[in-house]
């Protein structure tokens with residue numbers, strides 16, 4: 511029988527009998543507040559902050575709140591199977607960890623702890639190009655866990671080829687190319703503190719360890735970090751790629767490729783036309799375009815237009831099991847969890863990420879069953895009502 515993720519609920523109640531409670535609350539209304547108590551103000555501001563007025567971050571939550579689940583009864587949903595198939599691989603749950611850079615700003619073990627937590631549950635971690643640890647180190651930490659890699663597409667094609675070759679050699683199966691952050695948006699929380707982690711070398715481990723990147727440097731980063739960082743800034747920000755250049759990525763990666771940051775139906779259609787295997791409907795958690803539409807509002811139209819042709823994944827604002835259910839019902843095949851796992855990492859390292867993930871998955875499992883469904887594939891817009 512498939513693992514019953516909802517069983518985490520019983521595990522927690524049993525802990526209560528033994529006189530213990532979880533290390534921290536995963537209540538989505540208080541989790542980020544708890545994290546703010548342990549992170550530096552700079553790190554917390556960087557993670558929690560959004561672009562401009564924060565309107566898009568709010569729109570992400572408002573979009574979820576407009577949809578309500580309509581539970582069905584007597585459907586025999588006691589036994590459930592949450593597994594889902596993506597690109598020929600079976601995942602235990604339709605949830606992945608979103609690519610999040612610079613995780614060492616919240617915990618010294620950063621991506622290594624996250625990789626271990628994700629692998630323990632069989633959940634793919636999408637490793638960011640802006641990782642604080644190298645591709646190879648994170649692969650080793652994740653052991654047999656499923657590995658996806660996220661590309662920030664550098665302006666230098668040889669560096670791009672080298673990074674992707676390393677990811678492939680290290681066993682990463684699936685590539686996510688993020689399109690919405692070719693330069694950083696106006697982020698008041700960071701600007702008020704004049705804080706950008708990359709300028710201190712945080713989150714630059716992948717290029718700085720890359721032979722093709724190092725070949726561009728006047729001196730090795732170990733001797734002259736400021737020059738290496740300047741080179742990083744020049745190569746990874748302010749880039750000017752267009753749809754016409756996507757064939758290069760296809761040439762460099764022989765596995766599935768998804769484009770992340772899609773919010774318009776026409777861009778989704780272009781992804782299909784470009785031969786991509788999937789997209790992630792996402793507004794980067796409201797960190798890029800202030801005033802953009804809530805990501806969930808973009809999902810149904812996009813899923814309807816291209817969902818039969820490519821895999822449609824979703825992120826931006828997922829906080830609860832109900833949110834996972836709503837996104838799947840509106841056409842996503844799987845969702846990416848973002849900020850909540852970073853808060854878990856900050857609060858309790860590997861165990862914190864595991865606690866956040868297991869709580870979300872148990873919540874999703876129970877919500878799925880209690881609303882009358884046995885499998886994610888049974889979900890459709892008919893499971894929801896829009897206010």
Ligand SMILES: Cc1cc2nc3c(=O)[nH]c(=O)nc-3n(C[C@H](O)[C@H](O)[C@H](O)COP(=O)(O)O)c2cc1C
Nearest residue numbers: 557608609610611638688794795826827828848849
């Ligand atoms: C601190 C932080 C760092 C991020 N770094 C990356 C990154 O390196 N690559 C990327 O594609 N997205 C990155 N994202 C965006 C996430 O992948 C995801 O789209 C976003 O967190 C979803 O919004 P949510 O966390 O509010 O649900 C980052 C987000 C945060 C909060």
Ligand SMILES: CCCCCCC(=O)C(=O)O
Nearest residue numbers: 611640662691746747797
């Ligand atoms: C090339 C831009 C690097 C940004 C990496 C972190 C990120 O995505 C974020 O939202 O912050």
